[in-house]
Amino acid sequence: MQNRFPLWKNALIVLVLIIGVVYALPNLFGEDPAVQISSQRGVGVDESVKIRVENVVKEVGLTPKRIEDQQGKLLVRFDTTEAQLKAADKLREELGDGYVVALNLAPVTPRWLQAVGGKPMYLGLDLRGGVHFLLRVDMEAAVNQALERYLGDVRATLRESKIHYLAVSRDGEEILVKFDSLEEMSKAESELGRVFRQLVINKDKEKPTLKLLITDAAKREIQSFALKQNLTTLRNRVNELGVAEPVIQQQGEDRIVVQLPGVQDTARAKEILGATATLEFRLVDLEHDVEAALAGHSPLGAKLYYDRSGKPVLLKRQVIVSGDQIIDAAAGFDQDSGTPAVFVTLDSIGAKKMDQVTKENIGKPMAVVFIENRVETKTVNGQVVRERKRVEEVINIATIRGRFGKRFQITGLDTTEEARNLALLLRAGSLAAPMDIVEERTVGPSLGQENIQRGFWASVFGFGLVLGFTAWYYKVFGLVADLALTFNVVLLIALLSLLQATLTLPGIAGIALTMGMAVDANVLINERIKEELRNGSSPQASIYAGYEKAFATILDSNLTTLVVGLVLFGLGTGPVKGFAVTLSLGIVTSMFTAILVTRMVINWLYGNRRVARLSI
Numbered sequence: 001m002q003n004r005f006p007l008w009k010n011a012l013i014v015l016v017l018i019i020g021v022v023y024a025l026p027n028l029f030g031e032d033p034a035v036q037i038s039s040q041r042g043v044g045v046d047e048s049v050k051i052r053v054e055n056v057v058k059e060v061g062l063t064p065k066r067i068e069d070q071q072g073k074l075l076v077r078f079d080t081t082e083a084q085l086k087a088a089d090k091l092r093e094e095l096g097d098g099y100v101v102a103l104n105l106a107p108v109t110p111r112w113l114q115a116v117g118g119k120p121m122y123l124g125l126d127l128r129g130g131v132h133f134l135l136r137v138d139m140e141a142a143v144n145q146a147l148e149r150y151l152g153d154v155r156a157t158l159r160e161s162k163i164h165y166l167a168v169s170r171d172g173e174e175i176l177v178k179f180d181s182l183e184e185m186s187k188a189e190s191e192l193g194r195v196f197r198q199l200v201i202n203k204d205k206e207k208p209t210l211k212l213l214i215t216d217a218a219k220r221e222i223q224s225f226a227l228k229q230n231l232t233t234l235r236n237r238v239n240e241l242g243v244a245e246p247v248i249q250q251q252g253e254d255r256i257v258v259q260l261p262g263v264q265d266t267a268r269a270k271e272i273l274g275a276t277a278t279l280e281f282r283l284v285d286l287e288h289d290v291e292a293a294l295a296g297h298s299p300l301g302a303k304l305y306y307d308r309s310g311k312p313v314l315l316k317r318q319v320i321v322s323g324d325q326i327i328d329a330a331a332g333f334d335q336d337s338g339t340p341a342v343f344v345t346l347d348s349i350g351a352k353k354m355d356q357v358t359k360e361n362i363g364k365p366m367a368v369v370f371i372e373n374r375v376e377t378k379t380v381n382g383q384v385v386r387e388r389k390r391v392e393e394v395i396n397i398a399t400i401r402g403r404f405g406k407r408f409q410i411t412g413l414d415t416t417e418e419a420r421n422l423a424l425l426l427r428a429g430s431l432a433a434p435m436d437i438v439e440e441r442t443v444g445p446s447l448g449q450e451n452i453q454r455g456f457w458a459s460v461f462g463f464g465l466v467l468g469f470t471a472w473y474y475k476v477f478g479l480v481a482d483l484a485l486t487f488n489v490v491l492l493i494a495l496l497s498l499l500q501a502t503l504t505l506p507g508i509a510g511i512a513l514t515m516g517m518a519v520d521a522n523v524l525i526n527e528r529i530k531e532e533l534r535n536g537s538s539p540q541a542s543i544y545a546g547y548e549k550a551f552a553t554i555l556d557s558n559l560t561t562l563v564v565g566l567v568l569f570g571l572g573t574g575p576v577k578g579f580a581v582t583l584s585l586g587i588v589t590s591m592f593t594a595i596l597v598t599r600m601v602i603n604w605l606y607g608n609r610r611v612a613r614l615s616i
Contacts, residue, residue: 124504134439142433279323325350514586521594
């Protein structure tokens with residue numbers, strides 16, 4: 001009876017194996033070349049757009065495999081990449097700037113698998129192909145932009161406090177404020193010290209001049225914020241490319257790594273990543289006629305804009321607050337009406353400006369203008385032409401309900417989705433500092449496919465040799481070990497798929513190494529069983545002792561390797577992390593299959609009967 005598992009343990013092991021097989025299955029079905037269509041405003045794609053897309057695809061003589069809705073986006077699947085590229089070009093031309101048309105690789109997972117959450121693993125840049133950028137954030141520019149803001153804010157503070165000054169200018173990283181008397185300088189020192197706590201204020205010993213310097217702590221905060229905001233902005237922009245699993249992460253103090261698997265159009269990726277954008281709050285001009293402005297007679301102090309639906313709006317030229325004065329923005333609900341709202345937090349200078357304007361304009365509408373500078377690549381007469389395009393559009397108009405300053409809310413939004421998108425634009429609509437591309441690599445899809453094939457055949461070859469040798473050397477016990485080894489690979493792939501991990505070439509190496517380590521455990525068990533048989537123990541006692549005595553050694557060897565895997569994951573980056581993930585997960589699955597699965601099968605074969613000898 002010592003070589004029998006209780007029914008619940010057998011059932012649990014079999015259940016884990018079945019779940020593993022189910023969640024590993026999506027990786028067998030492959031992917032379709034697809035075109036992904038989404039609204040620029042993020043409010044979803046309706047039936048009319050779907051009909052337009054179907055007509056455009058038919059016009060170019062293509063027959064899609066399927067057109068389907070996916071969480072507010074439209075996915076058009078094709079049989080070949082040639083059809084995908086041809087359709088994408090035509091759809092961009094026909095749908096215009098209101099929609100994002102992106103290339104994608106859509107998994108061909110059956111609906112019943114999708115219903116239980118089955119998804120294939122993501123493939124990394126070295127397997128799928130794509131582009132890799134290393135970007136350097138210009139930290140000096142971030143500090144310079146902050147100094148320029150302070151320059152204007154210092155002038156505004158002195159004017160509001162009715163302190164007379166001669167000039168406010170910059171000298172390198174210093175802001176110089178000149179006065180005609182020591183009395184005015186003293187009043188200014190007190191007021192500026194109260195408002196600008198992040199500036200160090202020094203007096204000139206020879207003349208009535210104040211020297212303002214950004215503190216080291218404030219400078220570090222400006223640079224850190226610039227890097228974080230650029231990271232957030234890049235993640236937002238990468239959505240336009242339809243990349244399944246982009247890698248966007250900080251490297252060092254001033255660099256950002258961007259990897260876009262599946263993207264082959266480097267020029268398009270550069271355009272989107274390098275676009276600069278900003279936001280402005282302006283009052284709506286109610287005094288003048290929009291029709292006159294449309295006729296070309298814009299009134300003095302006003303400018304004509306259009307909202308995202310194409311409706312003309314006349315706004316005052318004076319900018320209340322710009323995007324660089326927004327500290328935070330979050331979507332939520334208005335407490336009074338329960339309608340979607342966006343809660344905005346401004347810095348101290350922006351809060352003061354907003355307070356003053358809203359105090360004087362309660363009941364009047366205020367607009368949020370989104371301004372983006374893009375570089376678009378077009379082919380004209382066979383020549384590639386790069387055009388700079390400035391997009392200015394009103395993304396929201398809301399009525400000022402009361403006087404507000406540092407924290408206020410924007411209402412009048414239609415959906416919670418619109419509120420979330422507006423919050424994202426407000427929070428990360430612009431790059432806080434310019435960036436330069438210091439390294440650029442393109443991995444072609446053919447090279448990625450070659451990497452997959454080589455990694456696959458290397459793994460299969462190694463796997464086959466291990467299976468063959470184990471079966472020959474350990475007979476029936478070897479075949480049981482082979483079965484466990486097969487389930488080990490299945491469980492590892494299932495775990496990677498469930499976690500939506502990105503498989504890279506080093507990850508494939510981790511899987512291959514796991515195979516070798518998994519069979520090691522069975523070698524230890526089988527050798528202990530043979531040793532017990534040589535010592536004269538009965539077959540049943542030998543099986544029991546073999547598993548019991550080998551467990552401590554197996555646990556010790558696997559734990560030490562797991563520690564190494566966790567250290568690699570914690571300290572490594574990119575490919576090293578990919579290797580560490582597959583190695584660590586492989587150790588867990590190999591412990592389960594080598595000890596529990598093989599023991600269960602051996603119990604089924606030998607546990608319920610008298611055995612004269614073991615086939616080992």
